Structures are given as C-alpha cells and as structure tokens.
Amino acid sequence: MAKPANFHVVIVGGGATGAALAHDLALRGLRVTLVERGEVTSGTTGRHHGLLHSGGRYAVKDPESARECIEENFILRKIAPGSFELNDGLFVAITEEDEAYLPRFLEGCEACGIPTQVLSREEALRLEPNLNPQVRVAVRVPDGTMDAMRLPLRFLATAKKNGAVVRPYTEVLEVLKRNGTVYGVRVRDHVTGREEDIHADVVVNAAGPWSGKIAAMVGVDVPIRPSPGVLVAVEGRWTNMVINRLHPAGDGDIIVPQRGLSIIGTTSWVVDDPDALDLPEDHVRLMFEKGGEMVPVVGKAPLWAAWSAARPLVGPRQAETGRELSRTFKCFDHADEGVEGFVTITGGKATTARGMAEVTADVVCRKLGLDVPSRTREVVLLPHTAYYRL
Amino acid sequence: MGLKRVFRVFRYKPGWSRPRYETYTLDLPEWATVLEALMRIRRDHAPDLTLRHSCLHGSCGTCGMRINGREALACLVKVQDLPERITVEPLYNLGVVSDLVVDMPAFYEKFEPVGRPLIRRSEYLPQAVPPEGIPHFTRLESCIECGLCVSACPVAATDEAYLGPAALAAAWRVVEEPRDARVWQALALADSPHGCWRCHLALECSEVCPTGVKPGHAIAALRAYLLTSQAVRTASPMGEAS
Ligand SMILES: Cc1cc2nc3c(=O)[nH]c(=O)nc-3n(C[C@H](O)[C@H](O)[C@H](O)COP(=O)(O)OP(=O)(O)OC[C@H]3O[C@@H](n4cnc5c(N)ncnc54)[C@H](O)[C@@H]3O)c2cc1C
Ligand code: SF4
Ligand code: SF4
Ligand code: FES
Numbered sequence: 001m002a003k004p005a006n007f008h009v010v011i012v013g014g015g016a017t018g019a020a021l022a023h024d025l026a027l028r029g030l031r032v033t034l035v036e037r038g039e040v041t042s043g044t045t046g047r048h049h050g051l052l053h054s055g056g057r058y059a060v061k062d063p064e065s066a067r068e069c070i071e072e073n074f075i076l077r078k079i080a081p082g083s084f085e086l087n088d089g090l091f092v093a094i095t096e097e098d099e100a101y102l103p104r105f106l107e108g109c110e111a112c113g114i115p116t117q118v119l120s121r122e123e124a125l126r127l128e129p130n131l132n133p134q135v136r137v138a139v140r141v142p143d144g145t146m147d148a149m150r151l152p153l154r155f156l157a158t159a160k161k162n163g164a165v166v167r168p169y170t171e172v173l174e175v176l177k178r179n180g181t182v183y184g185v186r187v188r189d190h191v192t193g194r195e196e197d198i199h200a201d202v203v204v205n206a207a208g209p210w211s212g213k214i215a216a217m218v219g220v221d222v223p224i225r226p227s228p229g230v231l232v233a234v235e236g237r238w239t240n241m242v243i244n245r246l247h248p249a250g251d252g253d254i255i256v257p258q259r260g261l262s263i264i265g266t267t268s269w270v271v272d273d274p275d276a277l278d279l280p281e282d283h284v285r286l287m288f289e290k291g292g293e294m295v296p297v298v299g300k301a302p303l304w305a306a307w308s309a310a311r312p313l314v315g316p317r318q319a320e321t322g323r324e325l326s327r328t329f330k331c332f333d334h335a336d337e338g339v340e341g342f343v344t345i346t347g348g349k350a351t352t353a354r355g356m357a358e359v360t361a362d363v364v365c366r367k368l369g370l371d372v373p374s375r376t377r378e379v380v381l382l383p384h385t386a387y388y389r390l
Numbered sequence: 391m392g393l394k395r396v397f398r399v400f401r402y403k404p405g406w407s408r409p410r411y412e413t414y415t416l417d418l419p420e421w422a423t424v425l426e427a428l429m430r431i432r433r434d435h436a437p438d439l440t441l442r443h444s445c446l447h448g449s450c451g452t453c454g455m456r457i458n459g460r461e462a463l464a465c466l467v468k469v470q471d472l473p474e475r476i477t478v479e480p481l482y483n484l485g486v487v488s489d490l491v492v493d494m495p496a497f498y499e500k501f502e503p504v505g506r507p508l509i510r511r512s513e514y515l516p517q518a519v520p521p522e523g524i525p526h527f528t529r530l531e532s533c534i535e536c537g538l539c540v541s542a543c544p545v546a547a548t549d550e551a552y553l554g555p556a557a558l559a560a561a562w563r564v565v566e567e568p569r570d571a572r573v574w575q576a577l578a579l580a581d582s583p584h585g586c587w588r589c590h591l592a593l594e595c596s597e598v599c600p601t602g603v604k605p606g607h608a609i610a611a612l613r614a615y616l617l618t619s620q621a622v623r624t625a626s627p628m629g630e631a632s
Contacts, residue, residue, distance in 0.1 A: 127521055
C-alpha cells in the first residue's frame with residue numbers, strides 16, 4: 001500500500017483555501033509545499049468583511065451555499081476557539097417590502113438548518129440601540145466576526161507543525177508539464193532572487209481570482225471570473241452584532257463590526273485582471289447610504305478606509321454581473337481534460353475554506369491511490385501567533 | 391489620474407552589502423494609498439519588490455513601514471496628503487528580511503509568551519443587552535501586532551532584549567482582563583530585567599500606534615500595578631491576581 005509520506009503536493013496560493021488545504025493534507029500525512037507570491041493572505045482573503053457566515057445571506061437564493069456556511073460555521077467554532085467575535089447577527093427589516101420577505105427568509109433558513117429567532121422592534125433595539133428606529137422586525141442568526149488574516153494563519157501554523165513547508169514571496173512562473181502530466185512548478189523566490197523547480201505528484205491551483213491565470217499556464221480552462229466588490233470601514237463600532245438587511249442579497253447590505261471599526265459591504269462587478277482593481281467613488285458613497293439605512297450613525301461616521309477585493313466566482317464566462325452565479329465552490333480534476341496531476345479549487349467563502357479543502361484533499365488522495373480520511377473537523381488549530389514561531 | 395508622485399523605495403536582499411534606494415514615478419488615482427502605490431510598483435516596475443499586506447484597512451497590521459521617516463500603516467496613508475517625493479523604508483528594530491519585509495518572528499518571539507487572548511470583552515455600547523445565551527458581547531483585541539511601536543521605541547533600538555511596547559501592552563491587557571490567561575506569567579515577563587522598568591516613558595510608541603492601544607500608558611499602568619502589588623512581585627503562581 002502506498003504511504004501518504006511518499007507523495008508531495010504543491011499548493012499554489014496562500015489564501016484561506018490554500019491554507020486550509022495545506023492543513024488537511026499535512027494532517028493526512030502527505031508532504032506539502034505551499035507557495036504564495038506575496039505575504040500569505042495578501043490576495044482576496046485578507047480583504048473580506050470578516051463575516052463568519054451563518055448562511056442566512058444565501059438561505060433563499062442559494063441553499064447549497066447556505067448549508068455549507070452553517071455547517072462550517074459550527075465546525076470553526078470548535079476547531080478555532082478564541083478566534084471569533086461570537087455576538088450573532090441580525091437580519092433587519094426596515095421597509096414594508098423587507099418585512100414581506102420574512103416568511104421566505106425563515107423558510108429558507110429552516111430548510112438549510114440555520115437557527116433563527118424572530119425579534120420585535122423593541123427587542124432588536126435593546127440588543128442594538130443604534131439600529132434604525134424604524135426597524136419593523138429582526139431575525140437573529142449565528143453570524144460572527146473573524147479576523148480575515150488570523151484565522152487562515154491558524155490553519156497555516158498547524159500545517160507547518162505537521163511538516164508542511166510554507167513559502168511566501170515565492171511566485172509560480174510556470175507549471176511544469178510533460179506528456180500531459182503536470183509534475184511540478186517553476187518558481188521565483190523573491191527574497192533570494194533564485195528560480196527553481198519544485199517537483200510534485202500533484203499541483204493544486206488555489207490561486208483564488210488568479211486561478212484562471214494559473215490554469216492558463218497548463219492550458220486548461222477554469223471558468224472563473226474575478227468579480228470585485230467595494231468595502232468601506234468607518235470609524236467607530238456602532239453595533240456589536242453583524243447587521244444584514246432582510247431582503248434578497250444586494251449591495252451594501254452587510255455591516256460587520258470588527259475591533260473599533262464597522263465594515264460595510266459590498267458591491268459586485270466583473271473584471272479581467274484581479275491585479276487592477278478600481279475603487280469606484282459611487283460604490284463608496286453607496287456603502288454609506290445603504291449602511292446608513294440599517295444603522296443611521298454608520299452612514300454619518302468618518303471614513304477610515306475603502307478598498308476592493310475580487311471574488312473568485314465560478315460560472316459561465318458570458319454572465320454579465322457576478323451576483324447570479326452560485327457562491328458554491330468548485331473542484332476541478334483536470335484529468336477530465338486529459339491533464340494528469342493538476343487540480344483546481346476555487347470559489348466558495350473564507351467561512352467554507354475547511355470544507356473546500358476536505359473535498360479537494362479527497363480528490364488528491366484518490367488520484368494518488370491513498371485511502372486516508374480527513375481529520376480537520378476535529379483537530380483544534382494552533383493559535384495564529386504560532387505561524388511566525390514555527 | 392491626477393496624482394503624480396516620486397517614490398524612493400528602500401531595497402535590500404539577503405547577501406547585499408548595503409541597501410539601496412530605487413526611484414519610481416507614478417501617476418495615481420485620487421484615492422490611492424501608499425500601499426496601493428507600492429502594489430502598482432510591484433505590478434508594473436519591480437516584480438521582485440517584497441512587502442507585506444493583507445486587509446487594506448488597518449486591521450491586520452502587516453503593512454507597517456516608515457513613510458517619510460514616520461511609522462505608519464501604508465494602507466491608511468493617502469498619497470494625496472503627502473508631498474511630491476515620498477520615501478518608503480522598513481520598520482526599525484526588527485531586522486530587515488527583504489526590502490520592506492521585517493523579521494516578524496522576532497516580534498512574536500516576545501509577543502507570544504505573554505499569552506494574551508485575541509478575544510476580549512466589548513466595551514462598546516454598554517447599554518446594549520446581549521441576546522439570550524451570550525453572557526457579554528466580545529470583540530477582537532485592538533492591538534494588530536503591526537510593530538510600529540517597536541520601530542518608534544528608542545529603548546528597543548539600543549536593547550535587543552527589551553520586551554518592547556507591544557508585548558508589554560499585551561501583558562497589561564492580561565492583567566486588566568485575565569480571561570483564561572496566566573496573569574503571573576505576564577507579570578513575570580513585565581517585571582523581568584528587560585521588562586517595563588527599562589522604558590523611558592516618553593510615549594513615542596503611544597503616538598504612532600494606529601489603533602489607540604497606547605502602549606506607553608499601559609507600561610505606566612503595569613509599573614504602578616507591580617509597585618503596589620507585593621504578592622505578584624515574586625511572580626509565583628500563588629501570586630495570581632484575583
Ligand atoms: C468583497 C468581498 C467580500 C467577502 N466577504 C466575505 C466574508 O465576509 N466572509 C467570508 O467567509 N467570505 C467572504 N468573501 C469570500 C472570501 O474572501 C473568498 O472566498 C476567499 O478569501 C478566497 O480565498 P482563496 O484562498 O481561494 O483566494 P485568495 O485569498 O485570493 O488566495 C489566492 C492567492 O494566490 C496567490 N497567487 C496568485 N498568483 C500566484 C502565483 N503565480 N504564484 C503564487 N501565488 C499566487 C495570491 O497572491 C493569493 O494570495 C468575500 C469576498 C469578496 C470579494
Ligand atoms: S514609552 Fe517606553 S516603550 Fe514606549 S517608546 Fe518610549 S521607551 Fe519605548
Ligand atoms: S501596540 Fe499599537 S503600534 Fe504596537 S503592535 Fe499593537 S497595534 Fe501596533
Ligand atoms: S494591509 Fe492590513 S493593516 Fe495595512
């Protein structure tokens with residue numbers, strides 16, 4: 001029988017997905033090298049809202065994503081204790097139209113296994129005094145806040161402890177392929193300036209919105225579209241719970257408190273190059289306006305920072321805006337297209353990275369003829385500070 | 391496009407006998423931050439430029455550097471507010487690894503043993519009543535481990551073993567709100583020969599801290615606490631603060 005330690009997997013991309021995958025594979029006993037062109041989490045991962053999704057946002061339109069979110073939300077609470085602001089979240093109805101959405105929302109949550117509690121206007125205002133006093137009804141869900149960088153650092157720290165090699169500032173220049181089989185990557189280490197080949201039994205493309213670029217190096221098609229969104233941080237923590245608008249997911253309908261800030265998001269458009277993200281001023285203004293509808297002080301608070309981040313959305317290339325595409329992740333084994341030794345994992349959420357990693361590691365193991373189960377549902381992660389100490 | 395700026399960027403790689411400065415001229419949009427400028431320099435001019443960044447909004451603490459001689463988070467400094475020539479250099483007192491990247495293991499070597507939990511009680515909106523099942527609202531700690539205070543600290547510049555403002559501020563947080571952390575251990579570190587007594591209390595650290603941690607003030611508080619609490623001076627587990 002083949003032993004896991006006989007195999008070496010190279011992961012391209014040090015975001016949430018690559019980090020969780022390195023942890024999963026290292027825990028199964030495989031040899032793992034993760035390469036990231038910048039500092040880890042410097043792609044999309046570090047820039048997200050920091051929302052530990054309950055899945056409520058997707059419960060009506062995208063139940064598959066909603067189920068993944070709630071399942072992973074509960075797993076993360078167990079394996080990453082001490083990483084989250086566990087204050088729950090509210091979906092708030094401000095208009096009559098919002099209120100009319102309540103039954104569908106509750107039905108959706110119930111079908112996906114998302115616990116809910118319906119709160120009256122008075123109850124909601126007692127929890128969050130800064131809510132728009134016109135709030136009609138609110139639904140409590142198990143949302144939370146994470147530190148977008150420090151949660152993946154825990155995956156990486158634990159992966160390192162289990163023997164994985166994590167190489168930041170190491171950029172993939174080329175994917176090495178011979179007779180239809182990928183056998184490694186050529187990288188440049190930007191610290192030493194050296195180029196080198198790293199051989200691998202399987203290369204996993206976990207480059208988020210850049211995964212189309214990595215796939216192009218191999219000559220396979222990955223139907224991802226970089227779809228950026230604008231996020232705005234305002235000074236002041238105006239709520240302790242995550243605030244969502246009770247309506248079909250749209251622009252500027254999330255406020256995530258984090259430390260002494262409130263993060264408002266987001267918008268959605270589509271670009272070709274994830275390295276050239278604009279920051280449209282009208283999107284920034286829209287965040288203040290929409291955020292202010294839920295929590296009026298947020299709309300008037302001083303701007304702290306505004307930025308963009310690109311989703312790695314999976315979907316057909318002809319879609320016009322990003323929003324209709326499923327949020328669910330996709331794992332492609334490019335053996336389908338006649339290329340061995342190359343797997344792509346993309347899409348999903350930071351919240352669901354562990355689940356994405358489990359599925360991908362199963363695919364990798366199957367390809368290598370290994371029969372070792374994932375243990376990431378149980379193993380408690382090292383603290384983030386361990387990442388820089390190992 | 392409207393902002394034309396000249397960036398002088400500190401460049402250094404292992405093995406070089408000395409660092410050098412390279413100059414890049416950029417045409418930037420109004421909203422650009424110094425971090426955005428550096429990311430464009432890497433994209434368009436110098437692919438081997440190494441720098442750290444993640445959140446782009448002052449929450450992760452990775453993009454600390456010296457901008458025109460002053461410690462700051464590059465993602466929070468608008469190019470618009472700076473003069474035409476901008477010099478960007480790595481933080482002091484942590485050792486340069488490559489270009490703008492400093493040695494974070496050196497930072498965590500002092501920070502981690504303090505054992506400060508990442509999650510604290512939220513002091514915001516004290517009038518709010520938490521929902522059923524949540525005893526009190528919590529939040530992430532303010533310190534984002536950016537190292538700006540360490541860079542600005544004159545004692546850290548001369549005493550390599552000095553625990554430094556970030557770790558000492560974390561120690562004070564443990565004393566203030568112990569949670570499950572070991573208070574006696576944090577106090578023992580603070581009370582050690584390279585601990586809080588080395589500080590000059592000129593508060594350069596509090597001035598540069600981007601998140602209002604005020605490490606210098608925390609150090610003053612630690613000293614007062616240590617002076618008044620005889621029991622913990624011995625730093626024994628029996629001296630655990632109640
Ligand atoms: C606006 C917005 C808000 C969001 N909010 C949330 C939220 O609140 N909660 C949540 O759970 N999810 C959220 N998401 C989703 C979440 O951020 C992403 O799903 C997740 O971060 C993707 O992680 P990743 O590892 O797949 O990609 P990335 O984090 O982008 O990682 C890919 C990495 O690959 C690296 N790379 C690229 N090219 C190369 C190369 N040639 N060589 C080496 N490395 C390379 C990049 O530098 C990058 O670090 C949000 C997304 C967006 C866009
Ligand atoms: S107050 Fe103390 S810790 Fe802060 S900069 Fe001055 S010497 Fe350093
Ligand atoms: S105390 Fe302030 S300046 Fe020092 S590391 Fe923490 S956040 Fe940065
Ligand atoms: S990039 Fe996170 S603090 Fe600047």
